[in-house]
Amino acid sequence: MVDAARHPKVDVRTYTEVERVDGFVGNFKVQLREKSRYVRADRCNGCGECALVCPIEVPNYFDVNLAPRKAIDVVMSQSVPLLYNIDMDACIQCYKCVDACGKLEAIDFGIEDKLVWEDIGSIIVATGYDHFDPSVIPEYGYGRFPNVVTAMEIERLANSAGPTSGNLIRPSDGVSPRRLAIINCVGSRDKRFNPGCSNFCCMYGIKNAVLLKQAYPEMDITIYYMDIRTPSKGYEEFYDRAREMGVHFVQGRPSLITEDPETKNLYVHSEDVALGSVIEREYDMVMLSQAAVPQPDVDAVSSVLNISQSPGGWFMEYHPKLRPMDCPTDGIFLAGACQGVKDIPASVAQGSAAAARAGRVLHSDEWEIEPVVAMVWEDRCVSADGKKCGVCSRACPYGAIEYEQGKAAHVVTAKCHGCGGCVAECPHNAITQMHFTDAQLLAQIRALLAKDPEDKILAFRCNWCSYPGADLAGTSHFDYSTNERGMRVMCVARMDADFVYEAFRLGAGAVLFSGCHPQDCHYITGQPVGAKRAGRLLKQFEKMGMTPGRFRIEWISAAEGDKYARVVNEMQALLDSIPKEGLLEEIERLRPEMEKRARRMKEPPQVEEALGFADRLVEAMKAETPEPA
Amino acid sequence: MSHTPHTEGPETFADRVRAIPGGEHLEMCYSCGTCVSKCMIQQKVEPEYNPRRLLRMVMMDMQDEAFASPTTWLCSECDLCYPACPQEIHISGVIGAVKQLAVEAGYESPLEAVTVDEDKCSGCGICVMVCPYEAPHLIEKEVDGEMDTFSEVDADKCMGCGTCVAACPLGAVARPGVGNADIVKQIEVKRQPKGVPRLVTFVCDWCLRADDDVSLLESYPDNVRVIHIPCTGRIDPEMALMALRSGIDGVLVCGCAPGECHYKRGNYVSSCKISLLNTMLGQMNVGDGRVRFVQIGTQDRGRIRNEVDGMLRHLSMPQHLVAYKEAV
Numbered sequence: 001m002v003d004a005a006r007h008p009k010v011d012v013r014t015y016t017e018v019e020r021v022d023g024f025v026g027n028f029k030v031q032l033r034e035k036s037r038y039v040r041a042d043r044c045n046g047c048g049e050c051a052l053v054c055p056i057e058v059p060n061y062f063d064v065n066l067a068p069r070k071a072i073d074v075v076m077s078q079s080v081p082l083l084y085n086i087d088m089d090a091c092i093q094c095y096k097c098v099d100a101c102g103k104l105e106a107i108d109f110g111i112e113d114k115l116v117w118e119d120i121g122s123i124i125v126a127t128g129y130d131h132f133d134p135s136v137i138p139e140y141g142y143g144r145f146p147n148v149v150t151a152m153e154i155e156r157l158a159n160s161a162g163p164t165s166g167n168l169i170r171p172s173d174g175v176s177p178r179r180l181a182i183i184n185c186v187g188s189r190d191k192r193f194n195p196g197c198s199n200f201c202c203m204y205g206i207k208n209a210v211l212l213k214q215a216y217p218e219m220d221i222t223i224y225y226m227d228i229r230t231p232s233k234g235y236e237e238f239y240d241r242a243r244e245m246g247v248h249f250v251q252g253r254p255s256l257i258t259e260d261p262e263t264k265n266l267y268v269h270s271e272d273v274a275l276g277s278v279i280e281r282e283y284d285m286v287m288l289s290q291a292a293v294p295q296p297d298v299d300a301v302s303s304v305l306n307i308s309q310s311p312g313g314w315f316m317e318y319h320p321k322l323r324p325m326d327c328p329t330d331g332i333f334l335a336g337a338c339q340g341v342k343d344i345p346a347s348v349a350q351g352s353a354a355a356a357r358a359g360r361v362l363h364s365d366e367w368e369i370e371p372v373v374a375m376v377w378e379d380r381c382v383s384a385d386g387k388k389c390g391v392c393s394r395a396c397p398y399g400a401i402e403y404e405q406g407k408a409a410h411v412v413t414a415k416c417h418g419c420g421g422c423v424a425e426c427p428h429n430a431i432t433q434m435h436f437t438d439a440q441l442l443a444q445i446r447a448l449l450a451k452d453p454e455d456k457i458l459a460f461r462c463n464w465c466s467y468p469g470a471d472l473a474g475t476s477h478f479d480y481s482t483n484e485r486g487m488r489v490m491c492v493a494r495m496d497a498d499f500v501y502e503a504f505r506l507g508a509g510a511v512l513f514s515g516c517h518p519q520d521c522h523y524i525t526g527q528p529v530g531a532k533r534a535g536r537l538l539k540q541f542e543k544m545g546m547t548p549g550r551f552r553i554e555w556i557s558a559a560e561g562d563k564y565a566r567v568v569n570e571m572q573a574l575l576d577s578i579p580k581e582g583l584l585e586e587i588e589r590l591r592p593e594m595e596k597r598a599r600r601m602k603e604p605p606q607v608e609e610a611l612g613f614a615d616r617l618v619e620a621m622k623a624e625t626p627e628p629a
Numbered sequence: 630m631s632h633t634p635h636t637e638g639p640e641t642f643a644d645r646v647r648a649i650p651g652g653e654h655l656e657m658c659y660s661c662g663t664c665v666s667k668c669m670i671q672q673k674v675e676p677e678y679n680p681r682r683l684l685r686m687v688m689m690d691m692q693d694e695a696f697a698s699p700t701t702w703l704c705s706e707c708d709l710c711y712p713a714c715p716q717e718i719h720i721s722g723v724i725g726a727v728k729q730l731a732v733e734a735g736y737e738s739p740l741e742a743v744t745v746d747e748d749k750c751s752g753c754g755i756c757v758m759v760c761p762y763e764a765p766h767l768i769e770k771e772v773d774g775e776m777d778t779f780s781e782v783d784a785d786k787c788m789g790c791g792t793c794v795a796a797c798p799l800g801a802v803a804r805p806g807v808g809n810a811d812i813v814k815q816i817e818v819k820r821q822p823k824g825v826p827r828l829v830t831f832v833c834d835w836c837l838r839a840d841d842d843v844s845l846l847e848s849y850p851d852n853v854r855v856i857h858i859p860c861t862g863r864i865d866p867e868m869a870l871m872a873l874r875s876g877i878d879g880v881l882v883c884g885c886a887p888g889e890c891h892y893k894r895g896n897y898v899s900s901c902k903i904s905l906l907n908t909m910l911g912q913m914n915v916g917d918g919r920v921r922f923v924q925i926g927t928q929d930r931g932r933i934r935n936e937v938d939g940m941l942r943h944l945s946m947p948q949h950l951v952a953y954k955e956a957v
Contacts, residue, residue, distance in 0.1 A: 139667075139713055141928060189659075190715035226661045255667035255713050258839065258930035267839070267930065271662030276679055278666045280839075 001080040014081065019115065021123070021305055024414040025331030025367055028120040036111045038086040039072075043106035046074070046082030050097035050107065058090045060163075064153050067163030072097050072107075077161070122331045122361040124354045125315060127301060129337040132187035132194065132291035140186065140288060145259040146172040147266055148286045151201070154208055158215070168212065170285045172264040177284035178218065181268050182209060183254055184225040188291030196312055200343040201289040202229045206239055208287065209247040222248040222281065224270055232345065250279070257286060292341045305332060306399040308524055314340045316524065325354040328524050329398055329415065330367070333357050372418030372435050372490055374401075377605065378408035380430035392422035392431055395493070397524040419523035420494025424533070429604040436489055438496070439610035442601060445503055446611060448485040450618040453507035454583055457484045457571050460495045462530075465516035465557050472561030480565035481572035483509070491515065491523050492530025500537055500551070501598035507587045509575045510550045512567065513537075517555045527555070540597075544590055547583075549574045642692040642730075649729055651722025658684045664710035664720050667927075669835055669891070675699045680710065680720050687727060696731040700724065702738045705788045706762075707835075707891045709927070732785050741805050742787035743794060745780050749801035752778025756793035756802055759862075761893035762786045765793060765802075790892035792862030795902075807859060816872045818854045826878040826944035828853045830937060831868075833861045833884045835891035836925040842933045853937065860884070861922070862895025866906040869920050873910075878944045879919045883933065886926035896924060918943055 005012045013032065020031040056071035063069075071090040074082060086097075086107075098107045131152055135143035142148045147170045149157075160166035170177050182205045188198035202225065209221045223242075228249070230236045243249065254270040266286050272279045294313035295301070302309055307327050308316045315338050318326040325333050333354035336347040361367070376392075383389050386406050393403035400415035401422060409431070411422075420433040432438060449456055461467040467488050473480060489495055492515030503511050513534045521527035534553045541551050554567050575583070602608055646652040664680045665671060671678040683700040695701060706721040714720060742764070745756075756765040757780065764786035767778050780802070791804045800809060818827040830846070834857055837843050846855045854877075858864065861884030869880045882903060890896040903922040910920065923936045 139928070185661075185715075191717045192715065226659065251662075252666065253661035253663045253715065255663040255665075255710075256838075256927060258928050261931040261935075269666045269838075271665035271679075271681065273660060273662045273681070276682065277676065278671050280672075 001078075005080045012081065014079075014083075015085065018301075018304055024412055025329075026121050026361055026364070027414075028123060028331065030118050030120045030123070032116050032118060034114040034116060036113050037083060038088070038107060038109055038111050039084050040106045040108055040111070041081070041083055043104050044083050045104065045106075046084065048074075048084070049100040049102075050084055053096040053100040055094060055096065056090050056092060058087060063156050063163050064150070066153060066156055122333065122358040123305065124333045124335055124351075124358055125301070125305060125307065125327070125338055126335040126351065126354075127295055127298075127338040129292040129341060130295050132293045134186050134288045134290050136193070137186065139256045140183070140254075140286075141257050141259065141266075142288060145257065145264070145266060145286075146170075147177075147259075147264055147284065148257060148288065151204060151208065151287055151289050154287045158208070158212065166215075168216070170264075175284075176216070179220040179283045179285075180212065180222070181254075181266070181281070181283040181286045182221065182223045182289060183268070183286060184223065184228075184289045185253065186288040186290045187293075189226065190291075194291050194293060194312065196341070197229065198291040199229075199341040201291070203235060203238070203343065205287075205289045206230075206242045206247070210238070210242050210245060213242075213245045213247060220248070221246075222250055222283075224250050224252060224254050224268065226251070226253050232343070252279075292337060295338070298338075305329075307332065307334075308397065310340070312340075314338065325350050325357060328417070330369070331361055367414065369414065369416070370418050372420075372433060373413050373416040374411045374418070374420065374422050374431050374433050376409050376411055377430050377432065380428055380604070381408040382428050382430070384408040389427075391425050391427060395421045395425040395529060397421070397526065417523060419491040419526040420489060421491065421523070421526050421529045424494050424496040425529070429600060432604060433490070433494065436494060437606065438498070438601065438604045439606040441487070441489070441496075441499060442502060442607060443610040443614035444487055445499060446506065446614040447617060448487065449503065449506040449508050450621060454509045454580070454587060455483050455575070456508055457481065457510045457512060457568060457575070458503045458508045459484055459486045459512040459514060459568070460492075460499065461486055461488055461512075462492050462515035462522075462526075463488055463490045464522040465520060465555075466514035466564065468558035469514075469556040469560050469564045472558065473565040474561075476561050478561055478565035480568040483572060483575075484512075484568045491521070491526035492534070493523065493526035495530055495533070496601075497533060497537055498598050498601040501594045502601060504546075504551075504587070505591055505594035505598055507584075507591075509583065510552065510571045512571060513551070513553045514556050514564075514567075517557055520557060531555075544593055545586075546590060547574075547578060547586060642690045642695070643687050645730060646687050646723065646726045649726035651719060652726030653722075654716070654718050655684060655687060655723050657716040657718055658688070659716065660685065661715060663713050663715065667710045667713050668704075668707075669709075669838060670703050670705075672838075673834065675703055678703055680704065680724060683727065684718075684720070684723060687723070695727050696734060696736045699739070701727050701731055701736075702740060704728075705790075705891055706893060707889065709889060728785075738785045738787075740784075740787065740789055742782050742784035743789065743791070743802050743804045745782060746801045746803065747779050749799045750779050751799055751801075752780065753798070754780070755796050755798065756780050759792050759796040759898060760787075761790070761792065761895065762788055764788075788892060790860040790862055790895050791858070792860060792892065792895050792898055795863050795865040796898075804859075804863075807863065809865070812856060812858065812863075812868060813871065815854065815856045816868060816875065816877070818877050819851050821852045824945065825852050826941055827876070828879050828881060828937070828940055828944065829872045829877050830855045830881045830883065830940075831858055831861065831864055832856070832933075833891070833896075834859050836883055836885045836889075837933060838927055839930045842931065845934055846937075849937065853941070860890070860892045860895035861899035862890075862892060864899050864902065866902050869903075869906060873915065873919065879921070879940055881937065881940045882920070882922045883936065884922065884924055886924045886929075889927060900924070 004010045015035050017033045019033050022029040050072045051070040054070040054072045057068035059065040060067045060069035062076050072084050072086045074084055101107050134140055156162040157164050158168050184201055184205050187193045205223055230239045251273040252270040254268045256269040258267045266283050267280055269280050298313050310316045315334050317324045317339055318328050335351040335354040388405055390403040392409050393401040398415050398417055400412045402410045420436055423431045423433045461470055470486055500511055515530055516527050518527050556564050647655055660681055662681050677699050680700055683698055686695040704721055704724040708721055710720050752767055754767055765780045765782045768781045769776055770779055791807055793802045794804050816829055821827055861882055864882055872880050884896040900922055907920055925932050
């Protein structure tokens with residue numbers, strides 16, 4: 001940290017918050033709030049004379065409130081930069097610190113927060129995690145029984161720079177404990193609090209046990225666990241070492257801790273799963289290995305940076321396996337536990353990877369993106385006429401569309417990833433997607449359904465899952481109906497309702513609406529947008545009296561070639577089961593309704609023209625392939 | 630669209646358990662053992678009792694073993710384990726589903742159910758109202774040419790808390806071992822020298838988790854009589870009155886904390902009864918906290934000592950040592 005602070009090209013801003021982030025990759029404009037320390041950074045030399053004279057003591061956050069600190073203090077003695085800081089909530093403004101500072105004149109009660117704008121090329125988010133508060137689990141009695149402590153508290157108590165100079169004592173009477181229980185999975189792997197595994201608690205529980213065993217060889221240490229998870233290199237060996245040192249391991253999640261009201265000793269009630277019987281053991285102290293949870297201000301940070309969150313509240317990466325350090329937004333990268341719980345080696349690896357990624361942005365003069373970006377027909381956008389809309393802006397998972405009433409919506413091309421969700425959502429057909437324009441897609445539909453449309457199964461497939469899924473079905477030589485006609489769009493979000501209406505209007509036998517499984521969407525939230533629309537369509541068709549199964553929604557991954565073939569064959573079987581006359585009659589019956597619903601599809605520019613081409617092509621095809629006699 | 634497991638192949642035992650309301654989410658169990666140690670049956674009654682193992686048996690399709698397991702029959706649905714389960718499995722619901730299948734398969738509960746003396750039963754239905762398990766129900770039967778109503782107890786449902794025994798106004802319901810006569814004959818405290826209060830303590834079998842607390846009760850001198858009952862719901866206010874009439878200074882009733890009753894709501898029934906009794910004693914001028922109901926939670930280790938000592942201190946106060954027998 002000291003090296004970083006001294007580096008000529010590194011600018012360390014501590015005690016500073018990011019207020020706002022505008023712009024895009026390589027061209028971010030970031031607003032920072034430099035919070036007032038009431039101490040001038042250019043004058044304070046970190047001597048600490050002010051803290052010595054300060055009469056106010058407050059709980060020391062860094063020592064998990066186990067020790068006091070002064071109202072003017074540093075967070076910890078190794079802080080970089082070493083600048084003192086006044087806690088104004090506690091300060092009584094006696095100005096003793098000002099006198100102590102003397103000629104340096106570093107303390108200035110008049111300093112205010114400063115807002116500054118900076119030009120930033122790329123951003124790395126490394127905001128870490130927070131600890132789960134175990135007092136919400138009543139059965140463990142944390143907060144009620146003084147000798148039930150958290151892992152962080154043990155960490156400070158056993159630290160030679162901590163409040164007890166490294167002497168582990170129990171809070172109730174200051175005596176060194178002889179028997180210590182460590183309880184794992186407190187608040188993690190628990191559906192009531194955090195369903196996920198906190199990844200590193202097994203290891204830090206064992207680490208604490210080993211360190212304490214080294215310092216106090218006579219201490220009886222028992223670790224209660226559900227499963228010991230030591231998957232990384234050297235971890236299992238460390239677990240072996242703990243057992244060799246005499247640390248006891250009990251498989252069983254304690255259900256209850258009770259306290260002897262006189263001795264303040266604790267009784268841990270648990271099942272020993274190996275024995276199949278209940279055990280109740282007495283301890284002097286109990287350590288709870290509490291879960292890691294997202295930082296309390298995670299929502300604020302994610303809205304400032306426009307990063308989405310995974311279900312647990314962790315920041316969402318671009319791809320869980322292939323791009324774990326990238327954000328869906330170009331130019332923003334994730335490092336460490338803010339993206340998901342991870343231990344030190346994994347955090348270092350991810351941090352280094354994120355730095356390399358960020359460096360790539362800083363070293364490029366140009367940034368290449370996919371050409372399939374969205375584009376607004378400004379004359380069609382109702383917002384330009386002063387009407388309230390903003391549907392496109394809300395549909396965009398990347399915050400790429402700037403919407404302001406009175407102005408046409410504007411796509412920030414550098415941010416657009418080309419899912420096409422905005423295009424399909426726009427109620428006025430005012431946006432289009434390059435290379436996937438309405439004109440192109442409608443012309444494709446017309447060509448695909450040129451001949452005997454009632455026999456055809458038109459399949460809309462998303463580029464990332466169901467299209468490769470269909471490819472896999474082909475390369476694996478799975479048999480599926482030759483009546484299937486596939487059409488590629490980038491994402492289910494692009495599958496406009498008009499396309500489905502048009503397909504049925506043209507008399508398609510069946511339509512398959514397929515894309516990624518909900519959690520696999522390449523465009524963060526494209527799948528849910530498309531799924532919602534498809535669900536609405538399904539209901540409409542049901543109401544119209546369409547034979548169930550003619551419109552089908554399926555989520556098929558790139559690995560599910562067999563599923564793709566099965567689904568198509570099932571749809572074919574359904575078509576075979578409907579008498580031809582009945583099907584034709586149904587198509588005719590529904591055609592006016594479809595026509596009505598798809599009436600606006602021809603509004604966007606180029607559509608009429610493209611459809612004209614398609615029709616001429618279809619005519620030409622028909623002419624070339626005469627009906628067999 | 631949604632993935633439904635077990636659609637193919639024959640229906641397994643686990644499928645049948647899952648199909649019964651309450652039996653769902655069975656497969657979520659990862660055998661942490663929280664339920665086993667939270668429950669007190671293994672410690673107090675049956676070493677073979679183990680809900681975690683029963684869930685495992687169901688998952689492994691060990692039907693006969695599951696039906697014969699004491700876990701199937703001894704669970705009293707107190708649901709102490711449910712709020713503690715990290716996977717939010719309603720364990721007593723799963724056990725109930727297994728029990729239902731076991732009863733359908735012809736297995737019988739090994740527990741001794743309460744019995745109804747038809748000569749005494751008037752068919753009033755009070756037992757039906759108080760039972761937390763819906764074990765008693767009214768039946769019509771012909772006696773001497775006339776139709777009459779009786780209570781009948783479903784032996785597979787009765788858990789033996791005795792709440793109905795205490796509630797029956799005619800003494801028609803009996804529970805083997807803890808009948809009225811068995812308890813009444815224990816209400817007896819030897820005469821004590823002047824100034825030493827005499828106390829009867831009714832303790833439910835489930836509120837004292839720690840063995841130390843149970844053995845502590847045995848260590849009191851003979852001015853404290855401890856009577857163990859299956860549930861405070863078994864308390865008949867008449868027993869307290871009987872004790873006071875025989876010259877005993879006070880009655881302490883110890884039950885489980887609210888929401889922790891081993892028999893679902895026996896402690897609620899008794900708290901109502903004892904507050905009514907106290908109102909009545911107040912009207913008779915023998916109030917002053919001579920009958921006290923305390924509810925001891927699972928984490929209240931050592932509290933019983935404070936409660937008994939506190940009661941003895943209370944009763945040793947001079948105003949309590951005056952004769953009141955006349956009033957009773």
